[in-house]
Amino acid sequence: MFTGIIENIGEVVEIQQKDSNVTYRIQSPLAQELKIDQSLAHDGVCLTVVRLWEDAYAVTAIEETLKRTNLKAYQVGTKVNLERALKMNARLDGHVVQGHVDQVGEIKSMEDKDGSWLINVVYEDAKFITVEKGSICLNGISLTIVDSHENGFSVAIIPYTWEHTNLKDKKVGDLLNIEFDILGKYVQKLTLNAC
16 A cells, blocks of 8 residues: 655666566665565556665566556656555555556646646546546556546646656656546445446
């Protein structure tokens, strides 16, 4: 479990494909604090540490993960939002994030609001809905929805989040990992089953 509060931005330094799996070597100061088998969120995708170096570590993504997320677009040099798993005695500063990406969304527009940014995101599979002022996780970042519309929503980005995540490296047309709010997903499922 995660909170959507990004700790560090790592960089992809090597990519190896074997069969349908892809292993990424990520350079980050967090590598010195990690252990094999530890869970770590990469742009909101929970992956297991499989190898360690002094300044880097490796994680492997299977075919299902690659199909559902933006990891398939990673290249050497890609900047990645990183968050270690939540400690149970820690504050929950963002919202409950599982690290299980539901789908990708496309950045439709990015607007500089003179000190903050408004990002509009659209997505294809309308299985999940968003609500104004509800929680959403984009590329592992816990955010609040400004407004919601059919197959899309917008989020406002404060300067600190802009500077300390990979959103500043994104542009219109880029894909972001979306994890819809788990509480909203349960309510939606209960409502559909009650009909």
